[in-house]
Amino acid sequence: TQLLEQSPQFLSIQEGENLTVYCNSSSVFSSLQWYRQEPGEGPVLLVTVVTGGEVKKLKRLTFQFGDARKDSSLHITAAQPGDTGLYLCAGVNAGGTSYGKLTFGQGTILTVHP
Amino acid sequence: SAVISQKPSRDICQRGTSLTIQCQVDSQVTMMFWYRQQPGQSLTLIATANQGSEATYESGFVIDKFPISRPNLTFSTLTVSNMSPEDSSIYLCSVVGFGVVGYTFGSGTRLTVV
Numbered sequence: 001t002q003l004l005e006q007s008p009q010f011l012s013i014q015e016g017e018n019l020t021v022y023c024n025s026s027s028v029f030s031s032l033q034w035y036r037q038e039p040g041e042g043p044v045l046l047v048t049v050v051t052g053g054e055v056k057k058l059k060r061l062t063f064q065f066g067d068a069r070k071d072s073s074l075h076i077t078a079a080q081p082g083d084t085g086l087y088l089c090a091g092v093n094a095g096g097t098s099y100g101k102l103t104f105g106q107g108t109i110l111t112v113h114p
Numbered sequence: 115s116a117v118i119s120q121k122p123s124r125d126i127c128q129r130g131t132s133l134t135i136q137c138q139v140d141s142q143v144t145m146m147f148w149y150r151q152q153p154g155q156s157l158t159l160i161a162t163a164n165q166g167s168e169a170t171y172e173s174g175f176v177i178d179k180f181p182i183s184r185p186n187l188t189f190s191t192l193t194v195s196n197m198s199p200e201d202s203s204i205y206l207c208s209v210v211g212f213g214v215v216g217y218t219f220g221s222g223t224r225l226t227v228v
Contacts, residue, residue, distance in 0.1 A: 006156075033216065042118075042206050042219030043157070086154060097170075100145045100162075100210060102217065107156045 006089050006105025014113050016078050021108045023089035024071040030094030032072045033102070034063055037086040046074075048092075079112045086110075116141050116211045120220030127197055127227050134193045135223045137207035142187035145210040148180070150203045151222070157206065163190040197227045 005024045013019055023032065031050040035043035047056050049065035049072060056063045060083075062075040076083055086109050090102040117140040127133050137146065146163040161169040161182055169182035184190040194201050206222045 039153075040221065040224075042120075042208075042221050044219070045216040048216060088156060101147070101159060102157075102208075104156045104158075107154070109154055 004089055004091050004103055004105040006108060008108060009106060010109050010111075012111045012113070013079055015080055017112075019076050019079055019110070021074040021087055021089075021110075022071070023073065023105050025091060026070065028069045029091030029103070031092045032065060032069075033090045033092060034072070034074050035088040035090060037088065043086075043088055076110075079110075081112045081114050084110055084112050115216060116143055116209050116218045118207060118209060118218055118220040120207055120223060122223055123221060124224040125226070127225065129198050129227055131197055132193055132195045133197065133225060134191050135205055135207075137190045137192070137209075137220055139188045139209050141211060143209040143211045144187075146184060146190045147208045147217075148182060148190075148192045149206045149208060149219075151206060152203055160192070160205075163192075194225065197225075199227045201225065202227045 034046045037043040047063045052067045052069045054065040060077045089105040093101045119138045148160040149157040151157045160175045161171040163184035181193045204222045207220045
């Protein structure tokens with residue numbers, strides 16, 4: 001069974017601070033996705049990283065995929081209260097009976113205080 | 115990306131009864147999944163809804179408890195049968211469209227069993 005270890009589980013920071021969320025696995029996924037979820041809503045896809053070493057930027061968010069495609073990170077610069085939410089990494093399974101299934105990390109609850 | 119209508123958005127049910135959750139997509143999709151989530155926590159995959167055939171269940175989930183239908187490429191239902199308070203959770207459907215890399219999630223059904 002493939003597992004994704006996501007850390008930290010909780011982050012409480014002040015507006016303007018930077019933060020990084022980590023997602024690590026002992027196995028390789030075909031790609032890795034990051035989602036953000038707000039209360040009462042489903043997760044919304046932020047980005048998909050596919051290639052080892054890939055870096056993607058989405059405004060103040062920077063996503064990295066490790067060279068070995070086993071780990072990823074999400075870095076937020078100058079966090080704002082609107083960034084508050086549950087952040088989830090998810091590995092996409094490419095083969096066999098697990099094709100298309102997502103394996104989720106434990107999630108990171110981010111709270112940005114004004 | 116696909117637009118999902120998931121109903122009901124929430125319900126309070128008596129133990130021993132059953133609830134059917136509907137997931138309607140505005141376009142044809144290749145894969146449909148059902149997840150369970152405790153508030154503020156990660157998602158656990160219940161099953162993959164297969165069109166015209168029996169769903170594929172993950173370890174710990176069985177058809178008698180969570181019967182799933184998928185009569186076509188745009189619609190699926192999940193029934194939570196013989197409910198107990200332990201079934202109180204958020205249930206989400208997710209879809210992957212043709213040629214789409216990302217996954218779209220419904221807004222979820224918040225179920226409380228009393």
